[in-house]
Structures are given as structure tokens and as C-alpha cells.
Amino acid sequence: QVQLAESGGGLVQAGDSLDLSCAGSGRSFSRSTMAWFRQAPGKEREFVALISWWGTTTYSTDSARGRFTISRNNAQSAAYLQIDNLTPEDTAVYYCAASDGTTWNQRTEFYHYWGRGTQVTVSS
Numbered sequence: 001q002v003q004l005a006e007s008g009g010g011l012v013q014a015g016d017s018l019d020l021s022c023a024g025s026g027r028s029f030s031r032s033t034m035a036w037f038r039q040a041p042g043k044e045r046e047f048v049a050l051i052s053w054w055g056t057t058t059y060s061t062d063s064a065r066g067r068f069t070i071s072r073n074n075a076q077s078a079a080y081l082q083i084d085n086l087t088p089e090d091t092a093v094y095y096c097a098a099s100d101g102t103t104w105n106q107r108t109e110f111y112h113y114w115g116r117g118t119q120v121t122v123s124s
Contacts, residue, residue, distance in 0.1 A: 002113055003024035004096045008036065009118030016122075017084045022096030022115060024077030033081040033099045034072055035111060036118075038092035047093065047106035064083065086122045093117040 003036040008020040022034070035050035049059045049070040069082040079096055095109035 002005050004098060004113050004115035005089045006096045006115040009120045011121045012086055014087055014122055014124050016086050019096055020081040020118060022079040029075040029077040029098050033103045035097045037097060038052040038080045040092040045108055054100055088122045091122050093119050
């Protein structure tokens with residue numbers, strides 16, 4: 001069974017940093033684009049960042065590039081998201097996703113595998 005499992009979420013204070021992890025199993029993701037999305041209450045799921053299998057990254061906005069860092073470990077089919085200087089607006093469920101092959105698309109329908117998400121709550 002192919003699975004992605006996120007971990008590392010929790011309740012933090014504004015200004016803190018957080019490291020999210022995504023562990024893949026059931027198949028190799030070493031040639032897949034891996035990405036992070038998030039969904040805040042009452043909002044649609046939105047793209048945060050992606051990383052190609054060879055390590056090229058794309059972030060949702062320039063400001064996200066400054067606070068979010070995506071990385072991966074191909075040997076472990078794992079992806080990571082470091083978030084610095086958290087704000088209450090970062091409160092959301094964070095999802096890991098992976099594509100079949102390479103994609104640069106930021107829309108959810110281009111990702112074939114999804115984790116169940118990890119909750120990040122930032123208090124002010």
C-alpha cells in the first residue's frame with residue numbers, strides 16, 4: 001500500500017520554527033516531485049512548496065521562500081518542510097503530496113499521492 005505520512009505538527013507560538021516531515025512507503029518516490037500544501041479552516045487547500053527529484057524548488061510566493069524551506073531525502077522517500085517565524089496565519093493542516101514523475105504544477109490534481117495531514121496551530 002502506497003502511503004505518505006506527515007509528522008511534526010503541533011501547537012506553537014508566533015515567532016517559533018517548526019520542522020515537518022513526510023515519510024513515503026509502498027513505492028519509491030525518488031523520481032517523483034514532492035510537495036507541501038496546506039488548508040486553513042474554511043479555505044481551499046493551497047500550494048506551499050515543491051521539490052523536484054533532483055532538488056530544484058518552487059515556493060508559492062517570494063515571502064514563502066524566505067520562511068519556508070523544502071528539502072528531501074530520495075533514499076528514504078522522505079520530504080521535509082521547515083517553517084520559520086510562524087504567524088497565526090500559518091495555522092492549517094499541512095499535507096505532503098507526491099506526483100507520478102516530474103511536475104512543476106501547483107494544482108492539487110497533479111499530485112497522485114497524499115498524506116492525511118498534520119495540524120499546525122500558531123498562537124499569538
